[in-house]
Amino acid sequence: MTIEMSPADQAKFIAAKRATQYVEDGMRVGLGTGSTAAWLVRCLGEMVKNDGLQITGVPTSTRTADLAREVGIRVSTLDEVKWLDVTIDGADEYDANLNLIKGGGGALLQEKIVATASDQMVVIADVSKQVEALGAFPLPIEIIPFGWQTTKTLVEETLINLDVMGRSSALRLDRDKPFITDEGNYILDLHLRRIGNARQVSLVLNQIPGVVENGLFIDICDVIVIGHGDGTVELRDINNGTVTHDKVEIVDGDNLFSEF
Ligand code: 5RP
Secondary structure, eight states, X not given: OBOOOOHHHHHHHHHHHHHGGGOOTTOEEEEOOSXXXXXXXXXXXXXXXXXXXXXXXXXXXXXXXXXXXXXXXXXXXXXXXXXXXXXXXXXXXXXXXXXXEOOTTSOHHHHHHHHHTEEEEEXXXXXXXXXXXXXXXXXXXXXXXXXXHHHHHHHHHHHTTSSBSOOXXXXXXXXXXXXXXXXXXXXXEEEOSOBSOHHHHHHHHXXXXXXXXXXXXXXXXXXXXXXXXXXEEEEEETTTTEEEEEEOOOOGGGOTTBOO
């Protein structure tokens, strides 16, 4: 069945396709989670099928693992592979320093572990994810189910002393039940509105018993590939301080308008 992609989806696809240039034969590749990362997995699957690309993928969620297997990517675990050449993943927000909010898809814990265990993290996004200050997108934190209401109260009390504009939090639901992560935990979404000092917020949140990890990715992302619906991309490399522009050619085999 063929479907027409929205401009936002085209931009995500373009970013994902350009990011495949960071992947070479023989690499161990961390595979992110979310709709943009799903495009990446599909593009890599095409390269495995059509160009004989040989990679080992380490997925950051069961969803991504299922998709990677479906498109023919050899899937392994971080415990088997231990260290990765590159991780490519989406983001919910990015700022000028390439600090991120992630976890909108609930996979932040595995995503952070995998990205941190990589020589390079490449983020793929459309320009709608760009912000001046992080925090408009609710910050997800993964918490242990035991005593979660106490943890929620502690988190909100802790936020009083931090440079944030909002302090309310909400347990993420999956219909009428708590959303459960791949690690069997819950997600609290923190409505901070604006985070003044993201590094401090990240460090302090992780000190609270019951908090497993938070969705702030500070100094983890090396490169961002920002896709636009017209096929152009902007690449920002935080280590080299470079900003470059490129155009991604859409070819027939890209099957842009077909449903995978
Ligand atoms: C999942 C994530 C995703 O990368 C983030 O939510 C972006 O998703 P999408 O590409 O669908 O906009 O962090 O936990």
